[in-house]
Amino acid sequence: MRHPEWPTRLAALLSAAQTRPFDAPRWNCARFAMAAVEAVTGERPRVRVLPDLAASADSAGFPQIPPVFARMGDVVLAPDPDRLGVVVDAGRAAFVGPRGLTRLPITDCTTAWRIG
DSSP states (O other): OOOOHHHHHHHHHHHTTTTOBTTTTBBOOOHHHHHHHHHHHSSOOOOOOOSHHHHHHHTTTOOOEEEEEEETTTTTEEEETTTTEEETTTEEEEEEEEEEEEEEEEGOOOOOOOOO
């Protein structure tokens, strides 16, 4: 279930992460996706670290959906290299990049998870 103030909470996360660069152990795509899930649901997701990102994301128990049906606050996976992000508006998702958040079209994503 989504937190009643999830849009405000997600916007605050995106604002704070806008210029935060990738840092492998401290700020990476998995940490960003978990922070987004917490912003949207109000709860920290329970995730098992598995050999690949898709399997790790699946372990949180959220249903997989086609990326074209993802809505704001849902988590997505983009390939080459694999990375998790969050849908920020109709048709775009944000990902952690070298100098802060980058945005890609949802059509570049291969998998999505419905959050809440």
